[in-house]
Amino acid sequence: MIQQSKIAINNLNFYYQKKQVIRDFSLEIPGNEILAVFGPANSGTTTLLRTLNRLCDLIPGTHMDGEILLDGKNIFAPDISVTELRRKVGMVFDVPTPLPMSIFDNIAYGPRLGGTKTKASLAEGVERALCMAALWDEVKDRLHTPAMRLSGGQQQRLCIARVLALEPEVILLDRPCSALDPVSTAKIEESLKQLKEQFTIIIAPHNVQQAGRIADRVAFMLMGSLIEQGATAEVFENPQDKRTSDYITGRFG
Amino acid sequence: MKINKEKISGIVFLLIALSALSVLALITIFIFIKGVPIINKVGFFNFVFGMVWDPSHGAYGIFPMIIGSVSVTLGAAILGVPVAICCSIFLSEFAPAALSNIVRPAIQLLAAIPSVVYGFWGLLFVVPAIRIYLGGPGLSILAGSIILAIMILPTIISIAEVSLLSLPRQYKEGAYALGLTQWQTIRSVLLPAAKSGIVAAIILGIGRAIGETMAVIMVLGNAVAIPQSVLDPARTLTTNIGIEMGYASGEHQQALFATGIVLLVIVMILNAFAQYVTRRK
Amino acid sequence: MKVSSRTAQRVAKILIWASALLVIVILLAIVIFILIKGVPEISWQFLTEIPRNMGRDGGISSTIVGTLLVTAVAVIIATPFGVGTAFYLTEYTREGKITRIIRFSAESLSGIPSIVYGLFGFIFFVMYLRLGWSILSGGLTLAVMILPTIIRTSEEAIRTVSYQYREVSFSLGGTKWQTITRAVFPSAIRGIAVGVILGIGRCVAETAAVILTAGSALRMPGSIFSPTRTMAEHFYILAREGISMEKAYGTAALLIILIFIINVVANMLVNRFVAKGR
Numbered sequence: 001m002i003q004q005s006k007i008a009i010n011n012l013n014f015y016y017q018k019k020q021v022i023r024d025f026s027l028e029i030p031g032n033e034i035l036a037v038f039g040p041a042n043s044g045t046t047t048l049l050r051t052l053n054r055l056c057d058l059i060p061g062t063h064m065d066g067e068i069l070l071d072g073k074n075i076f077a078p079d080i081s082v083t084e085l086r087r088k089v090g091m092v093f094d095v096p097t098p099l100p101m102s103i104f105d106n107i108a109y110g111p112r113l114g115g116t117k118t119k120a121s122l123a124e125g126v127e128r129a130l131c132m133a134a135l136w137d138e139v140k141d142r143l144h145t146p147a148m149r150l151s152g153g154q155q156q157r158l159c160i161a162r163v164l165a166l167e168p169e170v171i172l173l174d175r176p177c178s179a180l181d182p183v184s185t186a187k188i189e190e191s192l193k194q195l196k197e198q199f200t201i202i203i204a205p206h207n208v209q210q211a212g213r214i215a216d217r218v219a220f221m222l223m224g225s226l227i228e229q230g231a232t233a234e235v236f237e238n239p240q241d242k243r244t245s246d247y248i249t250g251r252f253g
Numbered sequence: 254m255k256i257n258k259e260k261i262s263g264i265v266f267l268l269i270a271l272s273a274l275s276v277l278a279l280i281t282i283f284i285f286i287k288g289v290p291i292i293n294k295v296g297f298f299n300f301v302f303g304m305v306w307d308p309s310h311g312a313y314g315i316f317p318m319i320i321g322s323v324s325v326t327l328g329a330a331i332l333g334v335p336v337a338i339c340c341s342i343f344l345s346e347f348a349p350a351a352l353s354n355i356v357r358p359a360i361q362l363l364a365a366i367p368s369v370v371y372g373f374w375g376l377l378f379v380v381p382a383i384r385i386y387l388g389g390p391g392l393s394i395l396a397g398s399i400i401l402a403i404m405i406l407p408t409i410i411s412i413a414e415v416s417l418l419s420l421p422r423q424y425k426e427g428a429y430a431l432g433l434t435q436w437q438t439i440r441s442v443l444l445p446a447a448k449s450g451i452v453a454a455i456i457l458g459i460g461r462a463i464g465e466t467m468a469v470i471m472v473l474g475n476a477v478a479i480p481q482s483v484l485d486p487a488r489t490l491t492t493n494i495g496i497e498m499g500y501a502s503g504e505h506q507q508a509l510f511a512t513g514i515v516l517l518v519i520v521m522i523l524n525a526f527a528q529y530v531t532r533r534k
Numbered sequence: 535m536k537v538s539s540r541t542a543q544r545v546a547k548i549l550i551w552a553s554a555l556l557v558i559v560i561l562l563a564i565v566i567f568i569l570i571k572g573v574p575e576i577s578w579q580f581l582t583e584i585p586r587n588m589g590r591d592g593g594i595s596s597t598i599v600g601t602l603l604v605t606a607v608a609v610i611i612a613t614p615f616g617v618g619t620a621f622y623l624t625e626y627t628r629e630g631k632i633t634r635i636i637r638f639s640a641e642s643l644s645g646i647p648s649i650v651y652g653l654f655g656f657i658f659f660v661m662y663l664r665l666g667w668s669i670l671s672g673g674l675t676l677a678v679m680i681l682p683t684i685i686r687t688s689e690e691a692i693r694t695v696s697y698q699y700r701e702v703s704f705s706l707g708g709t710k711w712q713t714i715t716r717a718v719f720p721s722a723i724r725g726i727a728v729g730v731i732l733g734i735g736r737c738v739a740e741t742a743a744v745i746l747t748a749g750s751a752l753r754m755p756g757s758i759f760s761p762t763r764t765m766a767e768h769f770y771i772l773a774r775e776g777i778s779m780e781k782a783y784g785t786a787a788l789l790i791i792l793i794f795i796i797n798v799v800a801n802m803l804v805n806r807f808v809a810k811g812r
Contacts, residue, residue, distance in 0.1 A: 055701065058701070083709055086704065087707040090705065091705045093705075097698040097699065099703075109703070109716070109717075113706060113708045113712050113716070159702075162706065258709075259711055266621055266626055267626065270618065270619040270636065273615050273616070273618075273619040273640075274639050276643070276678050280643075283658050284650065284654060284657075335553075336557065339549060339554070340553050340554050343553065343554040347550055347551065348554070358801060363557070363560070365794070365796075365797050366564060366565070366793070367738075367739035367769075367790075369766055369773070370564070370769070373773045374567065374568070376773075406557060410557075434539050434540070434542070437539055439546070463647070464645070464647025464648065464649070465647070466647065466648065466742045467741045467770060491647055491742075495649055498746060499745075516647055516649075520647065521642055521645075524641060524642050524645045525642075
């Protein structure tokens with residue numbers, strides 16, 4: 001039985017003013033998996049992630065053609081609510097960015113935007129999100145202290161919890177561990193492996209090894225084009241394209 | 254429903270911004286409306302270059318006031334700019350952090366003193382000192398220049414200091430690596446590099462000096478004649494308005510508005526110049 | 535005669551330190567003089583009685599009230615317009631001709647001499663709008679005067695709010711209005727407050743614009759349509775007409791103390807703003 005992919009990208013071309021950043025990109029992304037989209041700097045991974053939740057709309061001077069289907073519906077269709085989309089497709093950025101408020105208010109920020117007001121439901125959602133992000137035990141008795149006081153790793157897990165509080169379907173992570181030490185990185189990778197059971201996870205790792213550690217499938221991007229994709233083990237051990245093997249083995253980077 | 258809220262808030266902000274701008278237009282329009290008729294009647298050159306200001310006889314020449322403004326401002330610049338530049342160098346290059354934490358707020362406090370207090374202090378101390386040691390009535394251009402010089406110090410110092418501080422560290426490090434002394438570095442590397450910011454600071458200081466009214470009223474004397482020396486009393490464009498506005502009417506009042514037009518134009522030109530200078534960087 | 539570089543260094547250093555010393559000495563000379571002469575005048579009667587006999591006797595309570603009311607009107611009107619314009623410039627427009635025109639207008643407005651604002655206020659608020667010499671006329675005039683400062687400092691404060699806060703808010707499903715009110719504004723509020731406080735300081739110190747628009751009545755103002763006299767005006771009139779030097783010193787001392795407090799508050803906010811900002 002062929003399951004409908006969670007996300008289907010069909011012939012996506014993305015331009016930043018005159019420059020083409022993504023070229024004829026097509027990819028099917030199944031649900032409840034970790035997909036790692038990797039490539040050298042400026043290969044378009046960050047831009048690609050930002051098209052998936054239409055954060056690219058915020059950048060002036062961009063245009064695109066092609067389509068991106070989420071559960072079969074084109075996310076660029078005019079009748080799609082962008083704010084709804086962004087709640088379904090959440091994003092964690094490369095630098096931990098807690099908002100200048102308490103831990104509680106950070107996690108509750110998203111639900112509050114959506115209209116949740118009662119203290120009880122907010123508190124419940126906050127606790128659930130923090131547990132899923134493996135941060136609850138560390139912060140449960142200081143929920144109302146400023147989030148800025150947390151360590152880098154904790155802040156990033158806070159950002160993950162912030163996204164989880166909206167009960168999304170897809171989680172995008174753009175080099176989430178690039179500013180973190182190995183211990184924090186390991187904690188987050190561990191959480192992601194557990195979260196994939198409930199969510200579809202797309203990660204742009206900051207190095208190839210991370211893809212190897214946690215991804216079920218990988219996609220290699222070079223200068224905006226999709227070079228190769230498939231199950232992690234296959235692509236890493238049996239790369240079909242020379243450029244893929246060159247990059248993985250570190251011949252260029 | 255939500256989209257409507259977005260659109261409404263966008264429009265509300267636009268209206269706010271537009272009304273804030275129309276204020277500038279409004280000021281210009283009203284001053285012009287009130288002042289242009291008299292300039293037309295008397296003639297532009299007669300107004301600006303006329304040597305006699307005697308409203309009771311219908312004479313509206315503001316040249317003496319222009320001389321007054323220019324000389325007081327020039328004097329303020331000559332006295333104040335060197336001290337201000339030295340101070341900004343002090344804050345950016347010489348002062349240890351503890352000291353600059355005292356000096357910088359002190360300069361801000363200097364900026365916050367009301368101009369009437371400056372004028373009063375000038376009247377009590379500067380004017381008699383000039384009268385005793387240099388002669389003349391004491392109420393003079395020199396007194397005005399001294400007070401204005403003090404008043405524009407904070408303006409020039411703060412902007413010049415920012416310019417110096419924002420220079421890349423490499424300029425200084427490169428100079429020291431070549432064996433230049435601190436002063437040589439400042440003189441031949443840092444000051445030229447910060448030139449546009451410093452010039453902008455000076456221009457803004459001059460703009461402030463030209464626009465000052467209350468302090469100058471108290472120490473400048475009130476003579477409408479063309480001053481012959483810095484020890485003579487005089488009137489500036491601003492003090493002319495300040496002194497006579499209270500009882501002027503009809504054509505006299507229009508002439509004061511026309512003086513306001515001249516002031517507006519001068520300040521706009523100075524401002525445009527300052528912006529041009531900073532943009533060229 | 536060639537001066538050795540070491541001598542030049544030494545001379546320069548002396549001159550530069552001397553100039554800083556000069557500035558401090560001048561500040562102290564002015565402030566200490568006024569305070570020494572004026573603080574003894576400040577008593578409970580001084581603060582609570584209204585001036586009698588043209589200001590020769592009594593206190594200055596009506597001028598204190600006048601100052602506060604005129605400043606309050608100015609700030610209440612200028613702040614929403616100034617902050618709103620700043621938000622419009624940073625959040626709703628892109629850098630282009632329109633924003634450059636707006637910014638040039640704001641810069642130009644800030645350079646206009648206060649006497650010209652007084653002229654404008656007189657002809658527009660007092661005469662044309664028939665508000666007469668009143669707290670309202672004075673307050674509106676001062677509002678126009680401090681508007682550019684508030685726009686500039688607010689814009690600065692909003693701009694320095696990290697772009698990342700905005701991105702985060704949008705990525706969590708926020709609309710533009712929600713992002714501005716819940717993420718950007720709370721982060722920028724301290725910087726905005728600094729601008730407003732500096733505007734307050736300017737209003738309190740202002741004389742030229744107020745004399746032409748608020749009048750110079752010594753009675754306690756009954757409403758915002760009443761004429762009034764601010765402390766700065768009162769000091770000017772007392773000193774210029776020679777009515778009472780002691781009262782003049784007292785008024786000046788109170789003014790300086792008030793402005794000093796305003797400055798200290800603004801500084802405290804700035805320091806915490808800078809320390810917290812990203």
